[in-house]
Amino acid sequence: MIKRLLLIFALCVSLPAFAGVFEDALKTGNNVFLYLYTQECKYCNEFNPVYQRLAKNYGNRCSFVKVNAATPYGLGLIKRFRTRYVPFVVVADKKDNSYVNISVNCLLDYVCAEKSLKKIIN
Numbered sequence: 001m002i003k004r005l006l007l008i009f010a011l012c013v014s015l016p017a018f019a020g021v022f023e024d025a026l027k028t029g030n031n032v033f034l035y036l037y038t039q040e041c042k043y044c045n046e047f048n049p050v051y052q053r054l055a056k057n058y059g060n061r062c063s064f065v066k067v068n069a070a071t072p073y074g075l076g077l078i079k080r081f082r083t084r085y086v087p088f089v090v091v092a093d094k095k096d097n098s099y100v101n102i103s104v105n106c107l108l109d110y111v112c113a114e115k116s117l118k119k120i121i122n
Contacts, residue, residue, distance in 0.1 A: 022077060025063040031121050032092040033062050036069040036077055044087045047107045054110075054117060061121050062091070089113075091120045 025032045035051055037044035055064040067074045069086050081090055081099070089102040100120055106112040 020073075022065050022067065025065050026092055028063060029094060031062040031094050033058075033064045033117065034077070034090050034092070035064070035066045036074055036081075036083070036086050036088040037066065038068065038070050038086050041086050043104065043108065047087045050107065050110045050113055054113060057114075058117060058121065062117070091117060093120050 022032065022034055033054070035047075037047070051064070051066065058064075067077060069075065069078055069088070078084075078088070081088065081101075085104065087104060087107055089107055090099045091102065092099055100116070102113060102116045106116055
């Protein structure tokens with residue numbers, strides 16, 4: 001019984017809760033706004049209200065995905081996009097199947113972040 005519980009615990013710890021959520025969003029055919037963050041990051045905490053406002057205002061035109069970069073899944077996305085910092089935001093552009101990175105300097109300003117997003121989704 002204890003071995004079974006340890007096995008279940010090990011599986012739960014090794015599999016991130018949101019594994020594949022970005023890939024699933026890509027399959028919808030919509031533009032996808034991917035936000036990689038950590039809870040300890042000062043700039044991530046400053047960007048969170050901007051992210052929530054963007055998601056509220058543009059959620060009908062773009063899929064918004066927020067992933068903790070400290071999870072195994074988040075670390076995989078960090079490697080995939082070859083980034084070394086958070087907050088990291090990339091928008092998957094469905095028109096030309098490309099990824100557009102929004103700079104950290106722009107993220108902390110709602111107007112700049114909104115302008116960058118509008119360029120992609122319009």
